[in-house]
Amino acid sequence: MITAAVFVARRYTTFASAFVGARGGIRPLTPSLQRVASPLPLLRASSTDNSNTLPASSSFEPTLDQTLSAATYVKTQLDSILNSARSSSSQQDMLLNDLHSIASTLLEYDANEKAADLFRYSLQEFDPSNVAVRERLSAALRAMGSFEESARELYRVIHSLEDEINSQDQMGMFGAEEGESLSWLYLDLGGLIEEIRPLPGAGSNWDAAITTEADAPKVTLEFDSELEDGFTISLDDDDDEDDQLKDGKGTKGEALSAIECYRRAISYNGENGSAHKRLADALAIIGQNGEALKEFGVASELLPQDICNATHVFYGNSEVQQEKGPLEMAEGPAAKTLDDLKWDALCLTNKDEEAMAKMAAAFERDGVITFPGLVGPDDCDVILQSIEETISKGQATSETDETLDFTDETRAAANRVHLALPLRGNHTDAVSDLFGTLYPLLTRILQCSEDTIPLLGSGFMRTGPRAKGQELHKDVHHYDRHLPTDEMPEGASNARGPRCLSIQLQLSDTSVGAGASLEVLPGSHRPDAPNGRPAIIEKAIKDPLVRGNGVIPIDVPAGTVTIYSSRLWHRGGSNDSIDSARTFAFFTVTEPNCLAPPGLIHTMERQDVGEWRVSSDGLLRQKA
Numbered sequence: 001m002i003t004a005a006v007f008v009a010r011r012y013t014t015f016a017s018a019f020v021g022a023r024g025g026i027r028p029l030t031p032s033l034q035r036v037a038s039p040l041p042l043l044r045a046s047s048t049d050n051s052n053t054l055p056a057s058s059s060f061e062p063t064l065d066q067t068l069s070a071a072t073y074v075k076t077q078l079d080s081i082l083n084s085a086r087s088s089s090s091q092q093d094m095l096l097n098d099l100h101s102i103a104s105t106l107l108e109y110d111a112n113e114k115a116a117d118l119f120r121y122s123l124q125e126f127d128p129s130n131v132a133v134r135e136r137l138s139a140a141l142r143a144m145g146s147f148e149e150s151a152r153e154l155y156r157v158i159h160s161l162e163d164e165i166n167s168q169d170q171m172g173m174f175g176a177e178e179g180e181s182l183s184w185l186y187l188d189l190g191g192l193i194e195e196i197r198p199l200p201g202a203g204s205n206w207d208a209a210i211t212t213e214a215d216a217p218k219v220t221l222e223f224d225s226e227l228e229d230g231f232t233i234s235l236d237d238d239d240d241e242d243d244q245l246k247d248g249k250g251t252k253g254e255a256l257s258a259i260e261c262y263r264r265a266i267s268y269n270g271e272n273g274s275a276h277k278r279l280a281d282a283l284a285i286i287g288q289n290g291e292a293l294k295e296f297g298v299a300s301e302l303l304p305q306d307i308c309n310a311t312h313v314f315y316g317n318s319e320v321q322q323e324k325g326p327l328e329m330a331e332g333p334a335a336k337t338l339d340d341l342k343w344d345a346l347c348l349t350n351k352d353e354e355a356m357a358k359m360a361a362a363f364e365r366d367g368v369i370t371f372p373g374l375v376g377p378d379d380c381d382v383i384l385q386s387i388e389e390t391i392s393k394g395q396a397t398s399e400t401d402e403t404l405d406f407t408d409e410t411r412a413a414a415n416r417v418h419l420a421l422p423l424r425g426n427h428t429d430a431v432s433d434l435f436g437t438l439y440p441l442l443t444r445i446l447q448c449s450e451d452t453i454p455l456l457g458s459g460f461m462r463t464g465p466r467a468k469g470q471e472l473h474k475d476v477h478h479y480d481r482h483l484p485t486d487e488m489p490e491g492a493s494n495a496r497g498p499r500c501l502s503i504q505l506q507l508s509d510t511s512v513g514a515g516a517s518l519e520v521l522p523g524s525h526r527p528d529a530p531n532g533r534p535a536i537i538e539k540a541i542k543d544p545l546v547r548g549n550g551v552i553p554i555d556v557p558a559g560t561v562t563i564y565s566s567r568l569w570h571r572g573g574s575n576d577s578i579d580s581a582r583t584f585a586f587f588t589v590t591e592p593n594c595l596a597p598p599g600l601i602h603t604m605e606r607q608d609v610g611e612w613r614v615s616s617d618g619l620l621r622q623k624a
Contacts, residue, residue: 064109071102071118082125096126100133107140110414116140131157135185142192148219151192155221158185176269183269187278190261193219199258199285201478202599204537204569206489206527210286216257258282273302277309284312284598285477292598293317307406307420307609311456311602314610318593324447324482328357329364334523334531338552341366341522345374345561348437360444367480367525368564374437375505375559379430383585384507386427387460390419406459409601412572415467420605421458421585423612423619431458431587432618434561438503439616441563446499446591447482452613452620456500456596457588459603460507461572463517464581469574472521472541472551476500476566476597479532480525487528498594500566508582509558516553516573517584518562519544524569537569544571566600589614 062070078095103118119137123130135157141150165178197217200207210216259282265275280295293316300309335341343362347355348371363369406418423431435455443449479492480499510516521540523531530536531550544551553573554562564570566588575582590597602609613620 062105064106064111067102067105067109068111068114071099071106071114074098074102075118075121078121078125092126096122100136103140104136107136107143110143112140112143116144129160131160138188142195147192147195151189151196151219151221154185154189154192158182158189161185179268180272183265183272183275186261186265186268187272187275189256190258190265190278190282193217193256193258193261194282197258199282199477202285204534204541206492206534208490209492211288212286213257213259213283213288216259216282216286218255218257218260220253220255222253271302273299273306273309276302277306280309280312281598284595289316289595305606307604307606308600308602310606310609311596311604315454315594315596318595326481326483326485327364327444327447328361330358330361330366332365334529334550335362335366335368335552336522336550338370338554338556341368341370341520341552341554341562343369343371345371348374348441351440353440356441356444359441363445363563363565365529366522367568368520368522368562368570370554370556370560370562372556372560374561375430375434377559379433380505380507380559382430383427383505384583386425387421387462387507387583387585389425390421390460391417391462406601406603410461410470411473412468412470415464415575416572417462417464418603419460420603420608421460422605423458423608428619431585434505434618435587435614436616436618438561438563439614439618442501442589442614445501445563446589448592451592452615453589454592454594455587455612455614455619456590456600457586457603458605458608458612459587460583460585461517462581462583463572463575465575465577465579467575469515469519469544470571472519472537472544472569472571474525474567474569475502475600477599478567479527480565480567481528485528489527492527497597498591500588500590500597500600502564502566503587503589504562504564505585505587506554506556506560506562507558507584508580510582511555511557513555514577514580514582515575516555517582518554518564519551519571519573520554520564521549521551521569524550525565525567540569566597 074095078092078099081092081095099118099122103115103122106112106115106118116137119133119140122133123137127133134153138150138153138157141147141153161178161182165182194202196219198205198207199216200210207217259279262275262279262282265272266279269275276295276299280292280299283289283292283295293312296309296312296316300306300313303309343355343359346352347359359369406420407413407416410416410418421427439453442453443451446453476497478497479488481488482499504518506517508517521531521537521544523529524537524540526532536550540549540551543549545553554560556562586603588600588602596602611622613622
């Protein structure tokens with residue numbers, strides 16, 4: 001009989017990848033941590049099992065229940081070792097290797113709390129100094145949303161490695177591997193700090209705008225050598241802590257901002273393009289556009305296929321538009337039902353000026369508007385066919401040339417495919433016709449009549465059966481108002497970025513109750529609106545679909561087009577179907593002659609960056 005532990009063996013022979021960055025993502029242990037981590041061999045069955053091998057060609061993948069059974073078995077064996085005086089160190093090491101492998105497997109299954117329990121058990125009972133295991137515990141805690149605890153554990157790892165590096169440096173032994181590890185760890189810590197204390201304009205709060213790095217919110221991390229656990233975390237901004245331990249005892253404290261973490265990441269490894277990119281985005285959020293452009297330029301050279309860097313560099317020399325006056329806004333409260341957001345698509349196709357003025361006013365109030373059946377079935381089919389071809393191409397692309405996949409940057413990426421939609425192919429005419437129809441309304445919303453409109457993004461997402469819903473979020477930082485009003489809090493105006501719009505074309509019928517591709521909180525793009533209040537947004541984030549929280553599912557038939565502010569709080573809904581995937585295409589446009597907005601995942605084929613604009617005739621290729 002083959003035990004559960006053997007079933008786990010075929011796939012998971014190394015640590016699962018760590019959670020990285022504010023938006024998620026997966027990467028392996030860095031070289032320095034790989035060096036201190038014990039090897040993780042194939043899981044072993046009971047010694048009484050004589051059939052505990054699988055054929056080398058087996059492609060068996062364990063289920064979550066089998067993995068949990070393996071965890072119970074291995075932990076029981078380790079408990080026996082703790083209570084026995086006769087166990088061998090080799091047996092203990094073997095079982096610990098298995099425990100770490102199983103815990104990493106559980107991370108793959110999103111069983112993060114179970115994985116954290118196993119990592120804690122290993123640290124507490126066997127080896128509290130194993131920084132590789134502690135880094136995995138931090139990853140599990142982060143995936144659970146326990147950001148403060150995750151930061152504490154990660155800071156402990158960093159502290160241990162920096163102490164080791166200081167000793168090696170004195171002996172002339174410091175190498176690139178250690179620097180690379182610390183660079184990635186500081187990058188992770190910066191992302192955690194952004195989760196704990198977002199930069200002003202990046203979260204739901206009405207923090208006053210800042211313009212200098214020194215004013216960036218900080219998290220104070222402390223090390224107390226007299227505490228059994230060692231590390232604490234506080235959320236005050238007191239940075240007067242003594243930075244040195246005295247006689248090996250006492251408290252070492254640092255008040256760190258995300259920006260400082262990114263700079264430290266670069267100081268340890270100047271070739272870390274992701275660190276330059278994250279620093280650039282943070283600088284853009286606080287309005288340091290010139291410095292941000294320099295960092296985006298460095299990141300673009302180090303990561304030549306990265307679309308976000310390329311987009312920021314392309315639009316980096318644009319002249320930021322002057323502030324614009326407020327547009328007419330529809331009266332009354334924000335929309336409360338899907339019917340409140342729907343408009344007759346014929347008003348667009350007939351270019352009904354009076355109706356479009358009302359649409360724009362409704363958009364000002366709600367930040368979202370939807371047009372059922374705007375795109376016909378034939379055009380939907382053509383676009384879907386191109387999407388199928390793009391997915392097939394992505395699956396066939398080698399790892400060294402995989403430039404189309406944005407899935408790792410997608411919140412709740414499990415069971416989702418997020419790729420760029422090329423603007424070359426049979427579907428291009430259908431997309432162009434759509435933009436030609438939308439252009440008169442887009443110019444009203446963007447206040448750019450007679451101008452062509454930059455196309456910043458072209459992509460699609462496919463959500464598989466039983467996918468979980470994303471977290472409620474906004475794609476672009478700050479708020480979506482051209483001028484502050486008397487009701488807006490100080491610092492809450494959108495003073496640093498252009499208005500940016502997302503256009504979603506639903507290609508699958510989601511009107512049948514299996515979950516919406518898009519769920520929105522109308523009015524949350526404006527801090528002077530009731531749904532823009534931090535308390536309302538936080539309530540909606542906690543449980544989007546509780547009645548009364550204001551979130552509306554866009555349950556619509558295929559061919560429906562929804563336009564929403566990229567600063568509107570929204571999410572991709574769950575797919576409650578057991579056998580049907582759903583697909584939508586999406587596009588991003590912004591005001592002309594402006595910088596690319598920070599925070600956005602600029603989904604586009606690399607060769608299409610800066611190439612396309614939207615006009616009354618549809619898509620236009622940018623002139624050389």
